[in-house]
Amino acid sequence: MNIGNKRWVIPDVYIPAASTGESRELISHDAICILNCNTQDAHIEITLYFSDREPAGPYRFIVEALRTRHLRFNEFTDPAPVPHNTDYASVIESDAPIIVQHTRLDSRQSALALMTTMAYPA
Amino acid sequence: MNIGNKRWVIPDVYIPAASTGESRELISHDAICILNCNTQDAHIEITLYFSDREPAGPYRFIVEALRTRHLRFNEFTDPAPVPHNTDYASVIESDAPIIVQHTRLDSRQSALALMTTMAYPA
Amino acid sequence: MNIGNKRWVIPDVYIPAASTGESRELISHDAICILNCNTQDAHIEITLYFSDREPAGPYRFIVEALRTRHLRFNEFTDPAPVPHNTDYASVIESDAPIIVQHTRLDSRQSALALMTTMAYPA
Amino acid sequence: MNIGNKRWVIPDVYIPAASTGESRELISHDAICILNCNTQDAHIEITLYFSDREPAGPYRFIVEALRTRHLRFNEFTDPAPVPHNTDYASVIESDAPIIVQHTRLDSRQSALALMTTMAYPA
Numbered sequence: 004m005n006i007g008n009k010r011w012v013i014p015d016v017y018i019p020a021a022s023t024g025e026s027r028e029l030i031s032h033d034a035i036c037i038l039n040c041n042t043q044d045a046h047i048e049i050t051l052y053f054s055d056r057e058p059a060g061p062y063r064f065i066v067e068a069l070r071t072r073h074l075r076f077n078e079f080t081d082p083a084p085v086p087h088n089t090d091y092a093s094v095i096e097s098d099a100p101i102i103v104q105h106t107r108l109d110s111r112q113s114a115l116a117l118m119t120t121m122a123y124p125a
Numbered sequence: 126m127n128i129g130n131k132r133w134v135i136p137d138v139y140i141p142a143a144s145t146g147e148s149r150e151l152i153s154h155d156a157i158c159i160l161n162c163n164t165q166d167a168h169i170e171i172t173l174y175f176s177d178r179e180p181a182g183p184y185r186f187i188v189e190a191l192r193t194r195h196l197r198f199n200e201f202t203d204p205a206p207v208p209h210n211t212d213y214a215s216v217i218e219s220d221a222p223i224i225v226q227h228t229r230l231d232s233r234q235s236a237l238a239l240m241t242t243m244a245y246p247a
Numbered sequence: 248m249n250i251g252n253k254r255w256v257i258p259d260v261y262i263p264a265a266s267t268g269e270s271r272e273l274i275s276h277d278a279i280c281i282l283n284c285n286t287q288d289a290h291i292e293i294t295l296y297f298s299d300r301e302p303a304g305p306y307r308f309i310v311e312a313l314r315t316r317h318l319r320f321n322e323f324t325d326p327a328p329v330p331h332n333t334d335y336a337s338v339i340e341s342d343a344p345i346i347v348q349h350t351r352l353d354s355r356q357s358a359l360a361l362m363t364t365m366a367y368p369a
Numbered sequence: 370m371n372i373g374n375k376r377w378v379i380p381d382v383y384i385p386a387a388s389t390g391e392s393r394e395l396i397s398h399d400a401i402c403i404l405n406c407n408t409q410d411a412h413i414e415i416t417l418y419f420s421d422r423e424p425a426g427p428y429r430f431i432v433e434a435l436r437t438r439h440l441r442f443n444e445f446t447d448p449a450p451v452p453h454n455t456d457y458a459s460v461i462e463s464d465a466p467i468i469v470q471h472t473r474l475d476s477r478q479s480a481l482a483l484m485t486t487m488a489y490p491a
Contacts, residue, residue: 129367158258159258
């Protein structure tokens, strides 16, 4: 299925600075969940926008054909780690159509909170 | 009303591996809520996409004319149960227009968390 | 501003059967938040769809010109109250363009949960 | 990138009247997160709509080229502060294309809740 869009936007990216959970599942995180329904691999470039400095990136990933990848901003390392407790935004570009959903898990307090939305296809 | 779309995508599907609630209402779950406003039944096929293996499915359901069904991935059995604590994605296809919303209830910690979004009409 | 859409769909409506909060603000509820940016009043009709019986309604409301109304399903009374702990769905129709957002507050456990999405413009 | 839309709508704006957190990060708030991917600054005007009185505003902000801003309604001051525990709605207008996401953090009870959605491009 050749479905989806080649560019997606998430204006509200934020990595909470603390967690009450200790396992990877319960660490506070902001994730972008990407589905590639095509029969060719998708080469992804992610750019981060900040409130007070130049954009950073691109962060590069591959999502193979007929696969999904759930990426977490707090695990990005190249070209640079992503700061915690900072407001930023994100643009995801791909050479093949993909579908992108944005999900945050925040476990700073004694019970986790979740939020999700489809990213904006631009 | 002949409204909706015949294909919908949810990139972020995930079934939390634990729950603090005991009743069915409070068990951690990922649900797809489907509305069929048409006067004919909708025959639904759901395909699951994973990060590291071939897609699974189709899972087949009927949503009758003028009815809604709220399906939970953790209750799927045919052709195979859906693994917990695993990242996957989902494509919902129907022979009649439907509308699909994705909702997760996560009760792993001491108070439940909720998230929801409209699925992506593809 | 003559903006918005005359029909909106919410497939996942559900009123939790219990609450830990006692004030109206903290009672578990499912709300539809409607904005009418037009200079004429909007006459709204809401129909509810169930999993196992005929649709109910219409529930009628007016959203005045240049006003917002945040309606809660658990406060609907005419033509009939809405059952709790039941899966249903909702279609909102208006004679003037409106914008509709769906928000649930669930306070069954010891800390509230929230979820929201824009309704689907059909 | 000249992407986005010049008008966005958020029907469900609400500032919870209390918080359990004490830091700015954990104060209950409703935020609009704006991304400006363009190479020109975006001049933003926000109008608030209420259930029982005339609209208020405009609240004016600038989002510089290639920057994001995460604004909180409870920090608005000019032309007037925004009341807490009141139902309202919001229209965001810009002279350059932007992308807008709406996020609420509610820490009234002992663990915070989150919700988010893309605003409606009108």
